[in-house]
Amino acid sequence: MKLKSLLLGVGLMLGVTMAQAEEPFKVGFVYVGPVGDLGWSYEHDQGRKEMEKYFKGKVKTTYVENVAEGADAERVITQLVKAGNKVIFTTSFGFMNATVKAAKRFPNVVFEHATGYKRAKNLGTYVLRTYEGRYISGVAAGLLTKTNTIGYIGAFPIPEVIRDIDATYMGAKSVNPNIKLKIVWANTWYDPGKETDAANALMDQGADVLIQHTDSPAPLIAAQKRGARAIGQASDQSKFAPQAHIFSVRDHWAPYYIKTVQQVMDGTWKSQDFWGGFHDNMLQLASINPNLPKNVRAKIEETLAAIKSGKLKPFTGPIKDNTGKIVVPAGHSLTDQELARVNWYVQGITDKIPH
Numbered sequence: 001m002k003l004k005s006l007l008l009g010v011g012l013m014l015g016v017t018m019a020q021a022e023e024p025f026k027v028g029f030v031y032v033g034p035v036g037d038l039g040w041s042y043e044h045d046q047g048r049k050e051m052e053k054y055f056k057g058k059v060k061t062t063y064v065e066n067v068a069e070g071a072d073a074e075r076v077i078t079q080l081v082k083a084g085n086k087v088i089f090t091t092s093f094g095f096m097n098a099t100v101k102a103a104k105r106f107p108n109v110v111f112e113h114a115t116g117y118k119r120a121k122n123l124g125t126y127v128l129r130t131y132e133g134r135y136i137s138g139v140a141a142g143l144l145t146k147t148n149t150i151g152y153i154g155a156f157p158i159p160e161v162i163r164d165i166d167a168t169y170m171g172a173k174s175v176n177p178n179i180k181l182k183i184v185w186a187n188t189w190y191d192p193g194k195e196t197d198a199a200n201a202l203m204d205q206g207a208d209v210l211i212q213h214t215d216s217p218a219p220l221i222a223a224q225k226r227g228a229r230a231i232g233q234a235s236d237q238s239k240f241a242p243q244a245h246i247f248s249v250r251d252h253w254a255p256y257y258i259k260t261v262q263q264v265m266d267g268t269w270k271s272q273d274f275w276g277g278f279h280d281n282m283l284q285l286a287s288i289n290p291n292l293p294k295n296v297r298a299k300i301e302e303t304l305a306a307i308k309s310g311k312l313k314p315f316t317g318p319i320k321d322n323t324g325k326i327v328v329p330a331g332h333s334l335t336d337q338e339l340a341r342v343n344w345y346v347q348g349i350t351d352k353i354p355h
Contacts, residue, residue: 005184007143017232024059025055025145027051028080030091031065032067032091033065034066039102039190039215039235040092040190040233042093044253047256047257048063048253049251051254051257058265059261075088075204081109085109087260087261088113089114089257095113096116099118100118103122103123108122111124113125115158124333128283129275129276130275131339132283132314134164134168134171134249135168135171136304137211138167139230139299140231141172141209141246144246145209146174147208148180148207150180150182152212153184153213155185155188155212155214157353159340159341161213163339164213166345169349171314181348182202184198184201188214191216195212199222199230209246212233213233216242217232217299219243221240230246232249232287242247247286247300250284250285253282256274256282273337275336277349279310285300315342316328321345322346322350
């Protein structure tokens, strides 16, 4: 009887051990907007889903959406750690300081922060070369505009947005020497009402092609109502404005999420600053509109091929800022570290960066 009890006890212990071994690896995500924004947070969530599907039950993910940048982010990150998540992706620039604090408090958790520049032994950074997509957007806008005025809806004046504004202007200027760029700051990542107001303000100033660094399809819808053209942000937004839509620059995060989680599970992960772009298939031109003139389509595809191959690097000197100072010397292409700190407008942009 004792032997039978002993064997039963061993069996129960083995069962518990096996159950623990089979528990899925937990990964958490923090989003600044709603997963239904159909832009930035939506595409991060698509990447999360694709990654979870790839691991076939070995990985379980959790996300928290609509997280305010600041103290609220630190609280949410802490909750995800206490829930047992071993990797946490924080997906907005404004989460940077909260992520840095969490990384210090929880050294056994791996943190990955999107679009930031602060790293630690257990904190890496990752970003997309969105400026590549903006440069192509500028080329398309410069060819399509009839007023020689394109409009840019900015979210917040952080390096990512500023360098993308610069890239847009340089792309447009490369095909249209008479181009003007108007900028309206929405001071939000996602607010369809404010984005609509910004779009209308730009069109009132003569812009007939709109480019946005905010996440809802509202500017596209506004452009279609007024006979203007526009480019979709972060995801394929063509269905919202089939006539106005030029193309969308889609963010494809899944390859990075899969690679990173696999490395952590294998014990090979190391903190780094990762930049993905068209070359890595992490940026994509989605739904190029068949109603574009043939010469515009050809130029879009030619520019895309040049960027993919590395033949064209938008931030290659000589480049002057809008005070006339040389900020990129002749023959030099900005390094990733330099790109991360762009805080100037290129020559030809007449606005001032808000502080």
